Amino acid sequence: GERVGIAVIQGILAANDAQAAHNRAHLDACGVLAINLMSSPGAGKTSLLEATIEALKGDLGIAVIEGDLETENDAARIRAKGVPAVQITTGSACHLDAPLVHRALHRLDLQGIDLLFIENVGNLVCPASFDLGQHRNVTLLSVPEGDDKPAKYPVMFRASDLVLCTKADLLPLMPEFDPQRAQRHLQALAGNLPF
Amino acid sequence: GERVGIAVIQGILAANDAQAAHNRAHLDACGVLAINLMSSPGAGKTSLLEATIEALKGDLGIAVIEGDLETENDAARIRAKGVPAVQITTGSACHLDAPLVHRALHRLDLQGIDLLFIENVGNLVCPASFDLGQHRNVTLLSVPEGDDKPAKYPVMFRASDLVLCTKADLLPLMPEFDPQRAQRHLQALAGNLPF
Ligand SMILES: Nc1nc2c(ncn2[C@@H]2O[C@H](COP(=O)(O)OP(=O)(O)OP(=O)(O)O)[C@@H](O)[C@H]2O)c(=O)[nH]1
Ligand SMILES: Nc1nc2c(ncn2[C@@H]2O[C@H](COP(=O)(O)OP(=O)(O)OP(=O)(O)O)[C@@H](O)[C@H]2O)c(=O)[nH]1
Ligand SMILES: [Mg+2]
Ligand SMILES: [Mg+2]
Ligand SMILES: [Zn+2]
Ligand SMILES: [Zn+2]
Numbered sequence: 001g002e003r004v005g006i007a008v009i010q011g012i013l014a015a016n017d018a019q020a021a022h023n024r025a026h027l028d029a030c031g032v033l034a035i036n037l038m039s040s041p042g043a044g045k046t047s048l049l050e051a052t053i054e055a056l057k058g059d060l061g062i063a064v065i066e067g068d069l070e071t072e073n074d075a076a077r078i079r080a081k082g083v084p085a086v087q088i089t090t091g092s093a094c095h096l097d098a099p100l101v102h103r104a105l106h107r108l109d110l111q112g113i114d115l116l117f118i119e120n121v122g123n124l125v126c127p128a129s130f131d132l133g134q135h136r137n138v139t140l141l142s143v144p145e146g147d148d149k150p151a152k153y154p155v156m157f158r159a160s161d162l163v164l165c166t167k168a169d170l171l172p173l174m175p176e177f178d179p180q181r182a183q184r185h186l187q188a189l190a191g192n193l194p195f
Numbered sequence: 196g197e198r199v200g201i202a203v204i205q206g207i208l209a210a211n212d213a214q215a216a217h218n219r220a221h222l223d224a225c226g227v228l229a230i231n232l233m234s235s236p237g238a239g240k241t242s243l244l245e246a247t248i249e250a251l252k253g254d255l256g257i258a259v260i261e262g263d264l265e266t267e268n269d270a271a272r273i274r275a276k277g278v279p280a281v282q283i284t285t286g287s288a289c290h291l292d293a294p295l296v297h298r299a300l301h302r303l304d305l306q307g308i309d310l311l312f313i314e315n316v317g318n319l320v321c322p323a324s325f326d327l328g329q330h331r332n333v334t335l336l337s338v339p340e341g342d343d344k345p346a347k348y349p350v351m352f353r354a355s356d357l358v359l360c361t362k363a364d365l366l367p368l369m370p371e372f373d374p375q376r377a378q379r380h381l382q383a384l385a386g387n388l389p390f
Contacts, residue, residue, distance in 0.1 A: 042340030042344060123289070123321075125289035125321075129287070142237075145236055152264060152268065
């Protein structure tokens with residue numbers, strides 16, 4: 001039982017990694033930098049993408065792949081900013097995987113795209129274990145979640161290249177959130193990970 | 196590949212369900228009502244437990260099982276309220292399962308306990324699929340996550356017996372959160388689920 005289960009899981013991860021390498025080669029051939037955006041549900045991934053598009057769309061070609069269990073809402077928000085977006089709906093799966101992203105890539109015209117954002121399913125655990133072919137992982141930590149999240153959900157923060165603190169406007173209302181304590185937790189996990 | 200994977204997953208869920216039935220029989224024999232508390236990371240599960248213990252501990256015997264990837268922090272917070280707590284650390288697993296809860300049950304003295312809270316790993320997807328032997332599921336939706344979470348993470352909300360809205364003190368700062376819209380999303384999923 002358990003040994004067969006572990007073998008199957010290792011097989012799934014190996015197949016995922018092979019597909020992720022193909023995705024990355026595909027992106028590299030098209031000169032596209034891909035960023036995998038991860039966080040808890042509602043930490044502000046789509047809001048950050050909306051603001052980033054507003055700031056960069058004059059200078060860079062941007063496209064977005066959206067991951068959610070259900071609804072096209074996030075893709076619609078991105079398209080409203082004038083940027084192409086493909087929505088993946090996973091049904092009940094708690095993370096994107098490389099085959100899902102591969103199918104989405106083939107629905108995007110990468111001609112003229114410099115920067116591809118992949119918004120993962122909101123989940124501070126599972127998405128960290130599935131390579132999608134991205135070049136960088138960016139994780140959001142929102143102030144209302146508490147400064148202890150890196151200590152309590154370490155797998156995700158260890159996998160991150162950059163951690164962004166969102167909803168900082170709520171800091172005056174959440175005096176228990178100490179950005180320096182969050183940073184100390186992060187450094188304990190991942191050395192000088194930028195925060 | 197895929198078919199073996201599905202068979203293994205079905206086998207894991209069937210074994211989990213059998214263990215959950217055993218847990219429930221154990222709890223029933225001891226006259227304990229068990230509540231599985233689920234939410235996104237940091238939505239306020241432990242804070243709600245602290246307040247609930249404060250309100251009920253004179254009248255009821257309470258115990259808590261805490262689930263986290265790492266740290267004993269939440270169990271320590273509960274013990275500081277004078278209530279017995281067992282911490283489960285899952286390492287990298289994104290949810291509790293019935294065997295983990297079974298082991299924790301045998302570390303608790305259920306003599307004199309009326310109410311057992313099981314705080315699941317913060318995750319709005321996977322915990323919904325694993326029966327632990329609980330009698331009821333309570334899910335928290337915190338205001339800063341946004342009122343669209345039931346529509347976007349439906350599996351969890353469909354599995355809930357009660358949805359509690361937390362961090363309502365932040366409503367004045369998050370005028371985009373419309374409690375009635377959240378309730379409409381919930382009703383579309385789960386009829387007259389109490390909210
Ligand atoms: N106060 C405050 N609210 C914010 C900020 N960024 C996002 N929000 C709010 O947070 C809620 C969720 O924002 P989204 O951008 O949809 O979050 P998300 O991570 O994309 O959510 P999912 O895709 O559903 O997991 C919404 O109500 C936003 O208005 C911020 O910087 N400050
Ligand atoms: N403003 C406000 N903050 C709250 C409320 N409830 C909890 N918090 C804060 O939210 C953060 C997380 O609270 P916790 O109770 O630890 O949340 P949790 O769901 O147990 O978190 P994990 O177990 O790590 O997933 C902390 O900073 C709390 O102080 C509330 O009603 N209002
Ligand atoms: Mg989003
Ligand atoms: Mg907690
Ligand atoms: Zn291809
Ligand atoms: Zn999962």
